[in-house]
Amino acid sequence: MDDAQRRVADFLAAADLHAHPAYRLLDLTAEVGELAADATASSDYGADPESLSVNRDELGDALFALLALADELDVDAEAALDESLAKYEARIDETGAPGSGSGDESGSESDPGA
Numbered sequence: 382m383d384d385a386q387r388r389v390a391d392f393l394a395a396a397d398l399h400a401h402p403a404y405r406l407l408d409l410t411a412e413v414g415e416l417a418a419d420a421t422a423s424s425d426y427g428a429d430p431e432s433l434s435v436n437r438d439e440l441g442d443a444l445f446a447l448l449a450l451a452d453e454l455d456v457d458a459e460a461a462l463d464e465s466l467a468k469y470e471a472r473i474d475e476t477g478a479p480g481s482g483s484g485d486e487s488g489s490e491s492d493p494g495a
């Protein structure tokens with residue numbers, strides 16, 4: 382991830398594409414929306430969930446947007462990922478599930494990001 386983040390940072394600098402983090406966050410949200418559009422279209426809005434797929438290039442766009450956001454915020458993406466994985470592993474050890482199980486509206490038991 383360090384290498385990927387560095388490649389994105391180098392690209393942003395070379396192409397003079399630096400932007401305020403708020404706009405990087407909007408771009409990330411837009412790219413994740415494109416993944417959602419792929420998912421809804423490929424599954425016929427859930428009528429055929431087994432056919433759900435997303436385009437690889439859209440995954441790349443979303444990853445680029447996330448790493449660009451990390452760059453603009455001066456966050457080490459690999460360190461952030463390491464911290465998240467450690468958090469999920471600790472939750473699994475403690476509760477048997479990766480989700481927070483907090484019962485709030487931010488996620489579900491099966492959502493480690495909650």
Ligand SMILES: [Mg+2]
Pocket residue numbers: 412415438439442443
């Ligand atoms: Mg895209």
